Amino acid sequence: LQIEYSNQIFSYFKENRGDENEEFIFSSFVMMWGNTGHAEHLDELYEMLDDDSPLWNHAINSLGNLYHRNEDLEAEAFIEKLHELEHRLTDPISLSQLMTYLTRHYKREGDNEMVLDYARKMIELNASDWFVDFGLGEIYELESLQIGQPAPELIAETIRGEPVSLEDNSGRFVLLEFWGSWCGPCIPEIPYLKTVHESFEDDQLVVIGIALDRDTETVEAFMEEHEMTWPQILQTDMFNGELVNAFNIGGVPAMYLIGPDGVIVTRNLRGEEMVEEVSRLVSEYFE
Incomplete structure (x- = not known):
């Protein structure tokens, strides 16, 4: 049912670009794609979104879910896509959301060097207080919360x-x-x-x-x-x-x-x- 609804909403989105509720409409169908792993229109979406579009901010996490839930797609392919987008996106919030996703990915992989790199980039970009605090938190964790270090006072x-x-x-x-x-x-x-x-x-x-x-x-x-x-x-x-x-x-x-x-x-x-x-x-x- 979600797939059917998402297709209908996606069609409406294409026909009503610039609608005052565009962000809500976009986030609705892309969230359903993430919930179901529905990738029928994925390539079309990539072609539609401009590099300066703020809609990328609403796409990153849902598309990550899509890649994980779709048996025909490799999760690593999404990481490669994000690295490609990293050099293209110009909207600061969207770029910071992308870096947040990559930070969490490399944290799970245990690649502290990459975590530190993206944390610093987010702080430098300064898209919002939330992203700056997130970056600072990751640096603090790398410096003070590693195995073998004294635990914070409780x-x-x-x-x-x-x-x-x-x-x-x-x-x-x-x-x-x-x-x-x-x-x-x-x-x-x-x-x-x-x-x-x-x-x-x-x-x-x-x-x-x-x-x-x-x-x-x-x-x-x-x-x-x-x-x-x-x-x-x-x-x-x-x-x-x-x-x-x-x-x-x-x-x-x-x-x-x-x-x-x-x-x-x-x-x-x-x-x-x-x-x-x-x-x-x-x-x-x-x-």
């Missing part, structure tokens, strides 16, 4: 009013899980967190949740529903929260494992891989 209060800090947990591992009750991908991680939480004594490992939510009641209700018994710290400012910024969290779920000496041991693992790696590290340390 001093807070749980939603039940109990003080908590990394210093107070010295001598044991601390697994920090950043999440939100509104976050769909966070839910499948809960059983794995339970496994880790229940596998070790409190003097070996503690799990601390950092919830990006608006109020305590929402978090408590979610905890009860999903039987989450580990302590939670609330960040009502969401992605502007103090701890969220300290650990440069740009999306959830996200995790950090802090060692008994306060040093970052590993990060951003999920599912069974997270359970296996955390279990290995803790068991080896205390054997």
